[in-house]
Amino acid sequence: MxxxxxxxxxxxxxxxxxxxxxxxxxxxxxxxxxxxxxxxxxxxxxxxxxxxxxxxxxxxxxxxxxxxxxxxxxxxxxxxxxxxxxxxxxxxxxxxxxIQEVTEQFASAANLEATIAVASRGITDVTKALGVAVCLSEGNMNIDDQYNLSSALFSESKKRTSALAHNQSLNDKITLTNTDYWVLTNPILWAEKLVGGVHAYYETKPTDEQKESFSILSSEFSASAEAIRGRTRDLLTLIEIDRSIKAEGNLERILEILLKQMMARVDASIGGIFLLGDANRLVLRAGQGIAGTIEHLKLGEGFIGQTALEEKPRLSWKLEAKFRLGMLEHAQSAIALPFLADGLLGVVVLAHEKENYFYKNSLAFLSLMTGQLTLAIKNAQSYLQSEELAVSEERRRIAREIHDGVAQTLAFSALQLDLVNKLIEKDSEKAISKITDIKSTLRELIKELRRSIFALRPVDLDSHGLAETVRRYCRDYGEQNDVKVDVNIERLPKLSKKLEITVFRIFQEAMHNVAKHARANNINISLIYSSNGNVELNIIDDGQGFDLASVSDRVTTAGGLGLKNMQERVEKLGGSFSIKSQKGQGTSIKTSIPV
Incomplete structure (x- = not known):
């Protein structure tokens, strides 16, 4: 122009x-x-x-x-x-x-290691450097990578990174093996915290253009690496939350686990989960770092109650005194998120003693975690309801068994005794024979009652663990039922509470079926951890067996589980359940559940 x-x-x-x-x-x-x-x-x-x-x-x-x-x-x-x-x-x-091409490669890298590899090569190519080293260290993570550098220069780059961490001055020109090199260094900062450095080496003094290009690329790399680290951490957190929800059936422990994970996500020093209780009051069900004594809050009371009333997330970088109630007594910054499912379920609150501590962009992921928390609470509540239904059903079953079995047998025995009373003077031999029959009936009745009481007695899995509980059960079971029980239990890994309960309930159900129906003399039990990562439970008896088609939907015992329900419970955990039986050939039950 x-x-x-x-x-x-x-x-x-x-x-x-x-x-x-x-x-x-x-x-x-x-x-x-x-x-x-x-x-x-x-x-x-x-x-x-x-x-x-x-x-x-x-x-x-x-x-x-x-x-x-x-x-x-x-x-x-x-x-x-x-x-x-x-x-x-x-x-x-x-x-x-x-520069744009390299930064796009930063953003599209699959993981942090790939981003570092792209950075070391990309900065070398764009700035015409001899080579580039990237040294990164955070917590237990240490990643060092280089492109086109000798071992001596790579070692020197690690020393420069250490000097950065200790606020030591760095020379722009160094001499190694009688050769001069010029070095450009840029720190890697995550959330304003030094976690490493990027070092570019040149055989001649770098131009202003090279310096500017290096500064741009190293800064872009630092931001991209932090973003990837955040995405990876968030993904692992969600996986861990999902695993915790599936593995744990106890609501209190689930709340504690999820609260710790949410606090770790934003580095909060104070945290609590409140659930909505009776009379629309918030009740503290899980807490960390709590200094106050208030464990019940009304809707609209304080920062937490106001969040519950509005049913919207709240972030405060400087809490007013009127909002610092109970656990927030010493807090200055706080985040509160309601969790909803057809209405308010509760509020999770995260806080810190420093002002302006939390970042607003954390709310999106915390809201996602709150959704997982809502799911966990609903699942736990459904689990409790199912347990209550199981208990109610068990009570009805016991009442039915007593009415149909014990009560009728006792009533019949009472009639027999009345008959004996009439016969004792007229026909003493027949009366004695009746008394013998009644004694035999009562002994069988006593055995049946003992079996029911044995099956219904509480089991302390928390104290002994699955393996030892099975051993103790089998020892008492053999004495109680006059059956030889061979037990083979290999060393098991740490199992979740839900998995232990499921395996034991199936084991208990199968053993009670043997005692009640099989008339077996020998039972072989194996509980092992297989090479494919599954817990396998095998129960084989030499009893009379049965026709699967005729009883699979109706056999229930002290646990309240039929054979079909046993299979459904295993399959919900991603496992497999099979049962083989024929009349006169005993029964074999095999269960395999992934850990």
Whole structure:
């Protein structure tokens, strides 16, 4: 544009000069003839005329050509400047394109290690460095990577990173093995915390352009690496939450686990989970770092109660005194999130003693975690309801068994005794025979009652663990039922509470079925941890067996589980359940559940 304006200006000046230059010459000639010559003596007029015209032509020509030469020179200078500027813009465009390409690779990297590898190579290529090293350390994570550096330079880069961490000064020029190197270093900052450094090595002193490119790329890498670290951490947190929800059936422990994970996510020093109780009061069910004594809050009371009343997340960087109730007594910053499911279930609150401590962008992920918390509470409540239904069903079953079995047998025995009372004088031998039958019936009845009581007695899995509880159960079971029980239990890994309960309930159900129906003499039990990562429970008896098709939907025992329900419970945990039985050939039950 500038060059075009110059060309247009030169053209206009030449065009105008075509008119004013002849006019100026004519005026000068007229002025010479009528003014200058008129004042000169006639004898000198011819000499003056010759001198005038001899000077006028060359002078006009010189001035005109000089003017044109100056304009052409300016034109050439402008053209050169424009070409130089174009080259600079082209170079800058290529550099920015290279920087953009590398930063896009940062963003698309699958994990932190891949991002670091892209950074070390990309910064080397863009800044024309000899090589680049990236050293990163946070907590238990230590990742060091380099591109095109010798072992000596790579080792030197680690020392520079250590010097950064200790606020030591760094030299821009170093000498290794009699060779001079220039070094550019940029710290890696995550949440304003130093976690490492990026170091680029050059054989010559880097230009301003190289320094600027290195600064841009290393800063972009730091931001991208922090973002990837955050995404990875969030994903692992969600996986851990999901695993905790599936593995744990106890609501209190679930709340404690989830609260610790949410506090760790934002580095909170105070945390609590309140559930909505009777009379619309919030009851503290899990807490960490709590200093206050208030464990019940009304809706609208304090920061927590206000969140519950509005049913919206709240973030305060500086809590007012009127909001610092109970657990927030010493807090200055706080986040409160309600969890909802067809209405308010409760509130989770995270706090810290420092002002302006939390970041607003944390709310999105915390809300996602709160959704998981809502699911955990609903699942736990459903689990408790199912347990209550199971207890209620068990009570009805026991009442039915007593009514149909024990009560009727006792009533029949009472009638038999009345008959014996009448026969004892008339036919003593027959009365004695009846008494013998009644005694036999009562002994069987006593055995049946003992079996029911044995199956219903409480089991302390928390104190002894699954393996030892099974051993103790089998020892008492053999004595109680006059059956030989062989037990093979291999060392098991740490199992979740829910998995232990499920395995034991299936084991208990199967054993009670053997005692009640099988008439077995021998039972073989194996409880092992298989090579494919499953807990396997196998129970084999040599009893009379049964027809699966006729009883699979109706056999229930002290645990309240039928064979079909046993299978469904195992399959819900991703396992497999199989049972084989034929009349006269015993029964085999095999269960396999992933840990």
């Amino acid at each position: 500038k060059e075009k304006n110059r060309r247009d200006s030169l053209y206009r000046q030449v065009k105008i000069a075509r008119f004013w230059l002849p006019v100026a010459i004519v005026l000068m000639v007229l002025f010479f003839h009528f003014v200058i010559l008129a004042s000169v003596a006639p004898a000198q007029r011819d000499s003056f005329t010759i001198i005038f015209y001899a000077l006028l032509g060359p002078t006009v020509t010189f001035l005109t050509l000089n003017w044109l030469a100056q304009e052409i020179k300016n034109h050439e200078k402008a053209k050169y400047e424009l070409e130089h500027l174009y080259q600079e813009l082209q170079t800058s465009h290529e550099l920015l394109s290279s």
